Amino acid sequence: DAGVIQSPRHEVTEMGQEVTLRCKPISGHDYLFWYRQTMMRGLELLIYFNNNVPIDDSGMPEDRFSAKMPNASFSTLKIQPSEPRDSAVYFCASSLGGGVSFFGQGTRLTVV
Amino acid sequence: AQSVAQPEDQVNVAEGNPLTVKCTYSVSGNPYLFWYVQYPNRGLQFLLKYITGDNLVKGSYGFEAEFNKSQTSFHLKKPSALVSDSALYFCAVRDLGGPPPGGDYKLSFGAGTTVTVRA
Numbered sequence: 001d002a003g004v005i006q007s008p009r010h011e012v013t014e015m016g017q018e019v020t021l022r023c024k025p026i027s028g029h030d031y032l033f034w035y036r037q038t039m040m041r042g043l044e045l046l047i048y049f050n051n052n053v054p055i056d057d058s059g060m061p062e063d064r065f066s067a068k069m070p071n072a073s074f075s076t077l078k079i080q081p082s083e084p085r086d087s088a089v090y091f092c093a094s095s096l097g098g099g100v101s102f103f104g105q106g107t108r109l110t111v112v
Numbered sequence: 113a114q115s116v117a118q119p120e121d122q123v124n125v126a127e128g129n130p131l132t133v134k135c136t137y138s139v140s141g142n143p144y145l146f147w148y149v150q151y152p153n154r155g156l157q158f159l160l161k162y163i164t165g166d167n168l169v170k171g172s173y174g175f176e177a178e179f180n181k182s183q184t185s186f187h188l189k190k191p192s193a194l195v196s197d198s199a200l201y202f203c204a205v206r207d208l209g210g211p212p213p214g215g216d217y218k219l220s221f222g223a224g225t226t227v228t229v230r231a
Contacts, residue, residue, distance in 0.1 A: 045220075050217070091156070099161075100158050104155050
């Protein structure tokens with residue numbers, strides 16, 4: 001398996017633009033997690049899904065953030081409108097039955 | 113609520129010396145503990161886990177960790193460090209005792225410890 005695949009690897013956008021981050025989990029995994037990593041706040045869990053259903057979105061910072069998982073092999077995290085303080089590395093991870101989480105390479109987002 | 117503390121921001125050791133990265137946790141039920149490593153511009157890589165059984169668990173790249181329930185600790189160790197072990201290390205915990213039945217599936221991560229191994 002190729003592991004968790006995230007795209008794009010890097011994204012630079014202007015403040016106010018919509019940003020969409022994409023994730024393909026490991027085939028067969030039933031949990032999917034979105035994290036944000038910054039120097040100031042470390043690794044924060046934003047939202048997680050079980051069998052494509054959002055279970056806990058308490059970490060989503062604002063209504064500007066939304067996440068979907070239309071099927072078992074694809075998830076998106078959308079920021080609309082983006083702001084400079086959203087600049088961070090966003091990680092997607094998947095696991096089987098809530099066990100070991102396997103992380104993607106991350107998307108480095110820069111909002112200017 | 114579950115939480116993890118990594119009391120040291122940085123650990124510096126000489127190559128060949130033993131390496132220890134400290135971690136303490138707090139959960140309401142039984143813990144499911146993990147160590148991950150992150151190299152620059154990469155995602156987190158799983159090193160080892162503890163859920164039950166022997167308190168000393170062995171993982172990838174010669175790393176091991178010791179679970180101590182009375183001290184609520186899960187320190188990561190390597191008997192002889194390599195320069196290539198220089199990276200950012202994260203401890204994480206999942207609480208198996210909270211709601212819903214079987215606990216929450218969220219992982220709480222520590223702030224991370226930067227390990228530098230000098231040649």
